[in-house]
Amino acid sequence: MNLINDPWIPVQLRDGTTKLITPWQLTVTENPVVALDTVRPDFNAALLQFLIGLLQTAASPTTEEEWVDWLETPPTPDDLKDRFTPYSYAFDLQGPHGSFMQDLNTLHNSGFTGIAQLLIEAPGDNAIKNNKDLFIKRGQIDAICPSCTTIALLTLQINAPAGGQGHRTSLRGGGPLSTLVVPDEQAELPDDLWRRVWLNVLSSSDMVALSGDENRLAPAALFPWLAATRTSEKTGGQETTPLDAHPLQMYWAMPRRIRVEWDTGLSGQCDICNASAENLISQYSTQNYGINYTGAWRHPLSPYSVTANGDWLAQHAQPGGLTYQHWLRLAMHDSNQEPTYFNAITVARYLRISKDWEESLRLHVFGYDMENMKARCWYEATFPLLTVHEAIRFEFSKRVQTLTETAGEFAGFVRSTVKDAWFKRPKEAKGDLSFLTKSFYQNTETDFFSAVRELQIKLANGTDREVLNDWHQTLLKAAVTIFDYWAASGDIAQANPRRVALARNKLFQLAYSNKIKQALQLPPKSKP
Numbered sequence: 001m002n003l004i005n006d007p008w009i010p011v012q013l014r015d016g017t018t019k020l021i022t023p024w025q026l027t028v029t030e031n032p033v034v035a036l037d038t039v040r041p042d043f044n045a046a047l048l049q050f051l052i053g054l055l056q057t058a059a060s061p062t063t064e065e066e067w068v069d070w071l072e073t074p075p076t077p078d079d080l081k082d083r084f085t086p087y088s089y090a091f092d093l094q095g096p097h098g099s100f101m102q103d104l105n106t107l108h109n110s111g112f113t114g115i116a117q118l119l120i121e122a123p124g125d126n127a128i129k130n131n132k133d134l135f136i137k138r139g140q141i142d143a144i145c146p147s148c149t150t151i152a153l154l155t156l157q158i159n160a161p162a163g164g165q166g167h168r169t170s171l172r173g174g175g176p177l178s179t180l181v182v183p184d185e186q187a188e189l190p191d192d193l194w195r196r197v198w199l200n201v202l203s204s205s206d207m208v209a210l211s212g213d214e215n216r217l218a219p220a221a222l223f224p225w226l227a228a229t230r231t232s233e234k235t236g237g238q239e240t241t242p243l244d245a246h247p248l249q250m251y252w253a254m255p256r257r258i259r260v261e262w263d264t265g266l267s268g269q270c271d272i273c274n275a276s277a278e279n280l281i282s283q284y285s286t287q288n289y290g291i292n293y294t295g296a297w298r299h300p301l302s303p304y305s306v307t308a309n310g311d312w313l314a315q316h317a318q319p320g321g322l323t324y325q326h327w328l329r330l331a332m333h334d335s336n337q338e339p340t341y342f343n344a345i346t347v348a349r350y351l352r353i354s355k356d357w358e359e360s361l362r363l364h365v366f367g368y369d370m371e372n373m374k375a376r377c378w379y380e381a382t383f384p385l386l387t388v389h390e391a392i393r394f395e396f397s398k399r400v401q402t403l404t405e406t407a408g409e410f411a412g413f414v415r416s417t418v419k420d421a422w423f424k425r426p427k428e429a430k431g432d433l434s435f436l437t438k439s440f441y442q443n444t445e446t447d448f449f450s451a452v453r454e455l456q457i458k459l460a461n462g463t464d465r466e467v468l469n470d471w472h473q474t475l476l477k478a479a480v481t482i483f484d485y486w487a488a489s490g491d492i493a494q495a496n497p498r499r500v501a502l503a504r505n506k507l508f509q510l511a512y513s514n515k516i517k518q519a520l521q522l523p524p525k526s527k528p
């Protein structure tokens with residue numbers, strides 16, 4: 001199979017039907033492609049990044065104008081095919097010059113690994129020994145179709161977690177966070193797959209700023225599977241820094257040495273997508289000490305922080321998920337004010353060019369919550385993208401910070417007072433109350449984004465205090481609602497109405513503490 005010429009990408013069409021397409025069929029006009037359609041959100045996210053990488057590699061716009069042209073009027077499938085075909089030699093699954101995202105050489109390791117281990121949440125050997133395989137049960141996934149195998153391989157190379165000695169992590173570390181610019185459902189720009197991809201392709205002028213050496217033009221400098229792997233053994237191995245590869249290798253990075261056994265003679269139903277396939281894949285071989293990406297790589301689709309030592313670290317999702325608490329940083333961080341954090345290059349590009357755009361777009365954020373070798377959870381969220389006038393940007397950021405910090409305080413008030421209501425000795429009570437925080441943020445999210453939009457208007461005319469005062473009401477209302485619901489739902493036998501009433505009083509006192517009044521600019525004498 002060739003990933004340019006053969007259909008392998010599962011998509012959903014406007015009329016609701018689904019099918020496999022080639023990458024260049026992305027822009028068919030009759031019954032257009034509206035979304036990716038794999039059975040797993042992390043598979044969809046990996047495919048999205050494959051398509052962005054392919055367009056960036058084979059059809060990068062020279063100027064911003066060219067980029068806007070294709071955003072408004074997509075190229076025809078034939079146009080795209082002409083652009084992709086010269087690169088098809090690098091996209092064979094079993095090619096004479098190398099096989100997509102697989103090691104060029106035979107791997108000298110102990111036999112084969114079951115295909116389920118290619119999935120990122122697959123339990124390691126120790127987990128199986130210790131009977132801890134919670135996500136995937138042994139024997140559940142035995143044989144999968146070529147499309148699912150390719151997507152699983154891609155997902156692993158993009159997200160590779162630490163995998164034991166010498167099993168290298170992805171160029172951005174294990175399970176990085178990605179932030180993409182996507183159309184808003186209510187906006188004029190059609191919310192189809194083409195726009196979701198093309199909005200995140202950079203023009204050549206932005207490409208110049210990417211990490212990597214653009215003078216390295218050998219095919220393997222872009223597609224590392226086309227040459228012997230730059231292995232990273234402790235003795236005799238090497239690291240791979242931005243000086244050793246073309247910038248586009250960031251989209252095609254291959255930290256894991258893998259060779260899939262494609263010819264099995266097995267046919268039947270795929271254990272992941274249920275499709276019938278002539279050729280089902282059941283095993284692969286792998287070896288450690290693959291490409292070790294080190295140094296100042298900066299992948300264009302991820303936000304980065306910079307440490308005191310000057311190291312660039314791709315950001316990762318944290319336990320607790322993605323809430324509006326993360327919005328300011330992910331969507332519009334001002335690196336001039338705080339140069340230790342940088343938005344994804346594609347997001348920063350959008351903020352730069354969108355000042356006089358009418359179009360409203362959103363930020364699509366996703367990534368795993370990884371615990372070392374293990375994927376604990378997949379997080380995904382979309383948030384509004386705003387462009388704020390330069391004259392008020394600093395004040396705007398400060399005010400938004402006040403909104404999120406006070407929301408954090410109130411979430412804490414709810415947790416501690418619900419505990420007070422539930423337990424005779426709250427300090428000794430154990431248990432995870434993070435669901436209260438989650439519920440609090442969900443409850444206030446719509447109001448948060450209304451407040452943020454209000455701020456844009458009211459900062460300009462000096463009445464922003466009203467927004468802060470209103471936000472206090474929002475927080476108080478949500479806190480009391482959640483308190484009343486949960487405080488009353490504790491163990492009935494233990495319920496103590498007097499304790500609940502005292503805790504409720506305390507919640508009001510905390511809500512009107514001097515710290516909160518100052519932060520939200522309430523009149524000093526205001527009382528519950």
Ligand SMILES: [Zn+2]
Pocket residue numbers: 144145146147148149270271272273274275
């Ligand atoms: Zn499948």
